[in-house]
Amino acid sequence: MSAISIDALQHRWPGQSTPILSIDNLHINEGDRFFIQGASGSGKSTLLNILAGVLTPSTGQLSILGQNFSQLSASARDQFRADNIGYIFQQFNLLPYLSVIENVLLPCHASKARAQKATDQYGSPSKAAEYALDSLNIPKPLFHTSVMRLSVGQQQRVAAARALIGNPKIIIADEPTSALDQENVGHFMETLQQKCSDIQATLLFVSHDKQLSRFFDQQLSLTAPKQDAAL
Numbered sequence: 001m002s003a004i005s006i007d008a009l010q011h012r013w014p015g016q017s018t019p020i021l022s023i024d025n026l027h028i029n030e031g032d033r034f035f036i037q038g039a040s041g042s043g044k045s046t047l048l049n050i051l052a053g054v055l056t057p058s059t060g061q062l063s064i065l066g067q068n069f070s071q072l073s074a075s076a077r078d079q080f081r082a083d084n085i086g087y088i089f090q091q092f093n094l095l096p097y098l099s100v101i102e103n104v105l106l107p108c109h110a111s112k113a114r115a116q117k118a119t120d121q122y123g124s125p126s127k128a129a130e131y132a133l134d135s136l137n138i139p140k141p142l143f144h145t146s147v148m149r150l151s152v153g154q155q156q157r158v159a160a161a162r163a164l165i166g167n168p169k170i171i172i173a174d175e176p177t178s179a180l181d182q183e184n185v186g187h188f189m190e191t192l193q194q195k196c197s198d199i200q201a202t203l204l205f206v207s208h209d210k211q212l213s214r215f216f217d218q219q220l221s222l223t224a225p226k227q228d229a230a231l
């Protein structure tokens, strides 16, 4: 099955003379690792928001895992996203008042399907969270401390554990390496790819950094169109 299928998609923000996004045709198969590259302002976040169902494109068709997004209500799209998409944010978006393990468990509160998968595989969501943290080299004594006490690299790995728990079919990673130093970037890329293979997830990875394309076999380059200065 196709993980993502886009046909004649365009998005134009109010006041723009030319659509920021214009994608004739894009098909990403389940299990693929796909790199989306583009300079600042080229529309990467706009595309991710469309793929996550947060934003409706101006025109065109979008199917995720065979589901036509335009046929879903906003609340059905929210649930579909919680069940099927693990999201790693550029600034990690960990909740500072929750412990490390509580942050990892958040998707299991939003999605019964992911809580069930975590329970089926590991006995309980908490056990699945512990496994994910352990396999991402977060030391056990840190599991119940505040995320604020972790290094940037550790916070990034906690954010990855949160995206992976309950085996979502798609992982979207939005510039997840921009806060890491060069050595940690390589480690993080290899670990993320391995984890996505383990759970057979499709990986969509977004970055302005062209050098990261070497970790992927398919890519899309976005370029900001010239806007009419009169508008």
Ligand SMILES: Nc1ncnc2c1ncn2[C@@H]1O[C@H](COP(=O)(O)OP(=O)(O)OP(=O)(O)O)[C@@H](O)[C@H]1O
Pocket: 013, 014, 020, 038, 039, 040, 041, 042, 043, 044, 045, 046, 047, 208
């Ligand atoms: N909510 C919005 N309303 C109007 N215009 C927007 C909105 N969000 C983004 N844009 C415009 O769309 C264009 C692309 O923005 P977008 O954030 O998608 O780019 P990006 O490639 O993710 O950039 P960056 O790497 O800097 O985050 C920009 O010109 C931006 O001003």
